[in-house]
Amino acid sequence: xxxxxxxxxxxxxxxxxxxxxxxxxxxxxxxxxxxxxxxxxxxxxxxxxxxxxxxxxxxxxxxxxxxxxxxxxxxxxxxxxxxxxxxxxxxxxxxxxxxxxxxxxxxxxxxxxxxxxxxxxxxxxxxxxxxxxxxxx
Amino acid sequence: xxxxxxxxxxxxxxxxxxxxxxxxxxxxxxxxxxxxxxxxxxxxxxxxxxxxxxxxxxxxxxxxxxxxxxxxxxxxxxxxxxxxxxxxxxxxxxxxxxxxxxxxxxxxxxxxxxxxxxxxxxxxxxxxxxxxxxxxx
Numbered sequence: 001x002x003x004x005x006x007x008x009x010x011x012x013x014x015x016x017x018x019x020x021x022x023x024x025x026x027x028x029x030x031x032x033x034x035x036x037x038x039x040x041x042x043x044x045x046x047x048x049x050x051x052x053x054x055x056x057x058x059x060x061x062x063x064x065x066x067x068x069x070x071x072x073x074x075x076x077x078x079x080x081x082x083x084x085x086x087x088x089x090x091x092x093x094x095x096x097x098x099x100x101x102x103x104x105x106x107x108x109x110x111x112x113x114x115x116x117x118x119x120x121x122x123x124x125x126x127x128x129x130x131x132x133x134x135x136x137x
Numbered sequence: 138x139x140x141x142x143x144x145x146x147x148x149x150x151x152x153x154x155x156x157x158x159x160x161x162x163x164x165x166x167x168x169x170x171x172x173x174x175x176x177x178x179x180x181x182x183x184x185x186x187x188x189x190x191x192x193x194x195x196x197x198x199x200x201x202x203x204x205x206x207x208x209x210x211x212x213x214x215x216x217x218x219x220x221x222x223x224x225x226x227x228x229x230x231x232x233x234x235x236x237x238x239x240x241x242x243x244x245x246x247x248x249x250x251x252x253x254x255x256x257x258x259x260x261x262x263x264x265x266x267x268x269x270x271x272x273x274x
Binding site: 012013016028030036037039040084085086088093104105108111113 | 147149150153163172177219220224230241242245248249250251252253
């Protein structure tokens with residue numbers, strides 16, 4: 001069910017967000033129960049409007065140059081719980097209910113599944129939830 | 138005390154990070170105890186090296202066009218606990234011990250101190266820790 005959101009309400013929010021020179025704003029996605037940071041992605045105005053109206057996260061892919069709904073292929077959608085904006089109005093934080101427990105396209109719970117060790121190596125520290133080869137065809 | 142970090146070790150990490158066309162990478166800062174997201178800022182290679190070697194966060198200010206250490210004026214430095222990198226190598230997450238309990242220059246604990254309400258207003262939901270007029274002169 002899409003939320004009713006008239007142009008005036010949307011303009012009121014949009015005018016307070018500083019989109020960069022590519023028309024994008026970075027968005028941090030955090031699990032609403034555990035506060036684990038799941039990913040960072042970018043929204044343009046359309047993606048932000050879609051996110052507000054559907055209550056499911058939508059982003060703008062810089063590589064594919066198109067709008068996408070998180071989970072459109074995997075089914076691992078993100079239901080929006082709370083939206084925050086930072087002091088400079090140039091970053092957004094969204095707490096979500098991550099369906100399927102995994103946010104990352106690699107199958108890990110979080111995109112930040114590697115830690116930099118004391119020896120300056122990358123070590124996998126997160127749980128693998130699904131096999132991407134079975135999910136993305 | 139600065140950490141010993143030779144050029145080879147640093148190059149090994151740096152070559153795995155995708156800096157954008159401005160030479161920057163977005164960095165999410167999270168409290169290591171509570172997992173609260175405190176801020177998002179940007180690092181260039183120099184800021185990242187300084188952060189690794191001193192174990193205190195350093196950023197590149199896009200507005201002032203210079204390197205800065207978080208807390209250099211306020212004393213509210215961030216001691217680095219853990220560093221993570223995302224699947225695309227284009228975003229970093231750092232868990233920190235936030236000295237002085239406040240990360241935001243406005244005096245709030247987090248830069249994300251405003252929530253977007255159901256009526257599409259911004260509501261302050263965070264604690265104010267200090268008065269910025271007394272801290273920044």
